[in-house]
Amino acid sequence: MSSDNQPIPVLVAGALGRMGSEVVRAINSSDEYQLVGAIDNQKDKEGQDIGSLIGLDPLDVYISSDFEGSLCSASQNVPKDGTNNGAVLVDFTHPKVAYNHTRTAIAYGVHPVIGTTGITSEQLDDLSKFAEKACLGSAIIPNFSVGMVLLQQAASAAARFYEFAELTEMHHNRKADAPSGTCIKTAELIEEQRSSFNKPLVNEEEFIKGSRGGCRSSGLRLHSIRLPGLVAHQKVMFGSNGETFELSHNTIDRSAYMPGVLLVVKKIRLFNKLVYGLEKIL
Template sequence: MTEAPTADRIHVVVAGALGRMGAEVIKAVVGAEDCQLVGAIDTTPGKEGVDVGEALGLGVLNVAVTADLEGCLCAVSQALRDKGPGAGAVMVDFTHPSVVYANTRAAIAYGVHPVIGTTGLSPEQLQDLQVFSEKASVGGAVIPNFSVGMVLLQQASAAAARFYDHAELTELHHNRKADAPSGTCIKTAELMEELGKTFNPAEVDEHESLEGSRGGVRPSGLRLHSLRLPGLVAHQEVMFGAPGETYTLRHDTIDRSAYMPGVLLCIRKVRQLGALVYGLERLL
């Protein structure tokens, strides 16, 4: 962090700054008049100390890439230590499922509001982070998907689940996504399951000649399928079936820029939260 922060703007740190989503977030933050990029965290070998703007082809931004997450969080926290409630820095995380829990907990510990786009947190980890953030009075947001269109699909799926007893979910992503099924798909299933009903009652004695070919089964009976192929970005389909008809809901992300309005919305609202929330619909 080499540029002196401006007090009247939201100070933003991006973890996973050189990744595909991290790069989009940096472009969005730099282009937002009410935000200021103050930290860029990334562990890519050979990039320590490089100006993140130059690394991404955006020109000089006077923010150096660092692999020291805690050091960066400490520095931005100290820069705002006298600003009071609702004026802290924000960390946007698009890293890896193996480190997202530790990153989120570290941000809360330093008083930096986490906005987490990395999926892969277990229900137990999410619960622990919610308790920790509430005790620390540091609001945060875990967002499986930043697309407003996806939130609409999830709400439509939850509504349709009232009328259909048979449903299966399929999510399709690029082949560099580490976790399966996606957090977005899990969140969609959770919203459908809030009715408390059981789906897909068995009508035959099924068997798989190839294990896993029928997808993963949740306790509710919902089946989730994951596809990973180069050329895909992020796509989800929820198909409902009933005698004589099917009803299909689908959302396709064509470009990662589709997520940026949701990311900026979270950056602007997360500092007013008293604890960690789960899902973009909690901030709309």
């Protein structure tokens, strides 16, 4: 709970989506949080109770497509005494709006917790400066799974010993961005240990463009698969003479992300800057 033992007020953007509705259920299941806003752009659901729409009892929180209006209402809970408490926005929407949603939330004094991927490194740098100027705890989390954080740490450690590595990520076919933000984050952590990978030994030729995946400046190759039936899966494969070393993580159900979401919502109000990655909060 907050410092005055009041539940943490939370808005959910993308509340009717698969991740958003799971967040609403998680918020509703704990006395430490209070749902104060449900934002979604499904016009035919406007004004309807979010609880009833996702199979819960009525929550007296109604769907709104007015993003800024919802933030403005929630910002009334932000104290003016510099204690950096206030409302938290959990956003699972679309890569095209993730940057603007984050910046707008900071402008309104609402702590953004962004699970939407697709924010570029340039946008991340801009948001970091904006959050620091506002002294407002903000989080961009490519993946809320504790298991994924452990995989990334293991991959980073292994990168010190292997010069050849490739990454594969697999998601459902409604995911808009590729490669996933999680996969990019994993590649970045690997590259912190070694600047160059996969020195070419032959002149490769792709008969179908993209067959070898996307190649980062470090030489790391990233492959994306999109199929119905998948949730979220990632594999990192290292190779050396006479051996391969594989790390993999599989998300079976979206409920796996909820402990991480709730943890970030609870802790982000203690920060006064933007944090990128769940490992910075654990």
